[in-house]
Amino acid sequence: MQTNYVPNYQLQLPPCSEGTFVISASNTMYKVDRTIGQGAFGRVYSGRDCNFDSARAFKVMSPHNAHLAYNEVQRLIALRSPRILHLHEAFIDNGGNLVLVQELADSDLARFIWSWAGPSLRYCPEQSELLTLKAAKELLEALALIHRSDIGHLDLHPGNIFVTCQNSLGSELRFPHYQNALPAVAFKIGDFGIARDLRRIPGGQFNWSISPPETLMGDEYRMDHRIDIYNIAMCLLQLYCGRTLSFTRQERLDGKPSRLARSLRTRMGEVISLGLRRHPLYRPCSAEAYIQEFLSIERSGYSEWKRMHEVDEHCYGPYTPWQMRRSANPQRQNFSLAHVVASIDQTPRFHQR
Incomplete structure (x- = not known):
């Protein structure tokens, strides 16, 4: 450890803000660089650990x-998993603010879809299915751990799902038109600010811009862990379509997200629609059960897209560009994800709290 970077912890440093140095209770010095996020309950900065660079x-x-x-510190200490954003430490700075030092992800899911994955997924539906399957397995694995700890996240949306990658996102998605050009990314859950005990879910403390129908209906339906299943399915639908989606209160009550998923006419769309059903009793009973639905796609050996491209791969090989394979098989020209979601406004309208 490079102790020359750590001055006496009794120095009166300014509160944590852009361009400052802070010292934690463990006598670790951090350099705060810039603001990367702003929420209703706090602000998020990027920076570095001066001890370990x-x-x-x-x-x-x-x-x-x-x-x-x-509350968030207690939840993160109890939940240690590679699929959950890691908490390194927490301390109070000289301004009385509580500072949570966490793993820095490369992006959140909203920026990942719109800036990097969105254009490539709309261009290459095979990549969309494989990437959505990977995200479903990793996120539902984390959600299963959260629910086994009797915790409800209650705020799962693309801004609270984070993406980390081995290399830069630009280099990982450099060739989006190839079928096997999947980015080496991992999906993680973060931000447990309003997480609650599943046995005592408050009726009025939700992010209303993403709330499932049972929360909008008040006490008519029982509120339980299937709130998180609905929100995860909504995130997977956006990743599968390659764009951020926003639904009004009435559209969610009418079940429009589930109908949109079914209208994709693929097995992946059908599985996603299971988690978007209006009544919670008709959704998968647990995250583990929902994982099995996605694994059934993987166990089938051939997805819809692989069956449709079987002749093309025999002729051109697995690295044939999507446009070449599409022209080689005229039966496939009547279907595309872009055609199904063409009626949705192009502007990203996802509202974070």
Whole structure:
């Protein structure tokens, strides 16, 4: 450890903000660089650990949100998994703010879809199916751990699902038109600010821009862990379509997300629609059961897209560009994901809390 970077922890450093140095209770010095996110309960900065020269994210919450901050710290300590954003430590700075030092992800799912994955997934539907299957297995694995700990996240949306990659996202998606050009990315869950005990889910503390129908209907339906299953399915639908989607309150009550997933006319769309059903009793009973639905696609050996391209791969090989394979098989020209979602506004309208 390079101790020359760590001054006396009794120095009166300014509160955590852009361009400052902070020292934690463990006598570790951090350099805070810039703001990367702003939420209703705090601000997130990027920076570095000066001791180990590694990237970190700093979530700073003011004293009047201390109860939410301590709640999030307790949840993250109890949940240690490669599929959940890692908490390195938490401390109080000289301004009285609670600072959570966490793993710094390369992107969140919203930016990943719109900036990198979106154009390539709309161009190459095979990649969309494989990437969505990978995301479903990793996110539902994390959700199963969360629910086994009797915790409900209650705020799963593309802004709270994070993407990490081995190389830069630009180099990973350099050749999106090839079938096997999947990015080496991992999906993780973060931001447990409003997470609650599953046995005591509050009726009024939700992110209403993403709330499932049972929360919008009040006490008519029982609110339980299937709130998270609905929100995960909504994120997977956006990844599968390669674009961010937004639905009004009435559209969610009418079941439009589930109908959109079924209208894709693929096995993946049907499985996603199971988690988007309006009544929670008709959704998968647990995250483990929902994983099995996605694994059934993988176990089948050939997805819809592989069956449709079987003749093309025999003629051109597995690395044939999508446009060449499409022209070689006229039966496939009547279907595309872009055609199904063409009626949706092109502007990303996802509203974070």
